[in-house]
Amino acid sequence: MNNILETKGLYHDFDGLQVLFDVNLQIREGECHAVIGPNGAGKTTLFNVITGTYKPSKGQVFFKGREITGMQPCDLCRLGIGRSFQITTTFSRLTTFQNLRMGILSKKGVRFNFFKRVDKMEEITRETDDLLRRINLMGERNFPVSALSYGKHRALEISLAMSTDPDLVLLDEFAAGMSRDETHNAVELIKKMTEGKTVVLIEHDMDVVFSLADRITVLHRGQILAVGTPQEIRQNQEVKDAYLGDLEVNAAC
Ligand SMILES: Nc1ncnc2c1ncn2[C@@H]1O[C@H](COP(=O)(O)OP(=O)(O)O)[C@@H](O)[C@H]1O
């Protein structure tokens, strides 16, 4: 099976603080792959190195067989990689519609004089409204984003990551801070929006991981501890000792 995304011998440090050690991540085309691990394991840093926010101190990143190490996030977006962030990143004074429209425009690499083409603008409006309908946010189309509930706000962010129609989407802790209902809705939204796409998600909520992921990579202290199906990861003693055991203890408290 083809790997759509691959990292080879990836290292990263922050002023000498070594955060990633020889990370060889392999993501197969079309799968939903979860990256799990304790806080501080290096998961977000790994995403940041993959998506060009940081240049790795050593190693390479490949997307569809092409080296993309250190490429700018906007160029990666045009190649077909979308991402959402652990923190909220929408423009809070703009409306839901305006935020999504920006995502759609960014894929097309549009410059400002583009707005003079009325027919083009109508096409973008139609595309944005179609997306709003698919994600059940038409009722909030003209709300400033700051007026959205937390769950709807995060749903908008997932949709923003998808608005550029990427082949590969990276989602960083999309369910963090969501209620049970909001999490359930977000999982359904992701299933609907990412059909036929490759998804890599960082997630702490094991219910979410086990309901979405085809395969899991466990990151521990900047290194890959295990890779496998949810079933294999659940039964892996090293993973239980390093991570899942802790979660079970926490859940019981
Ligand atoms: N910008 C940064 N500058 C310095 N240290 C950082 C920075 N970002 C993350 N770190 C450190 O790198 C380690 C991994 O962080 P992170 O990738 O955010 O972990 P995770 O997402 O798995 O919780 C942590 O020790 C964190 O404090």
Ligand SMILES: [Mg+2]
């Ligand atoms: Mg993180």
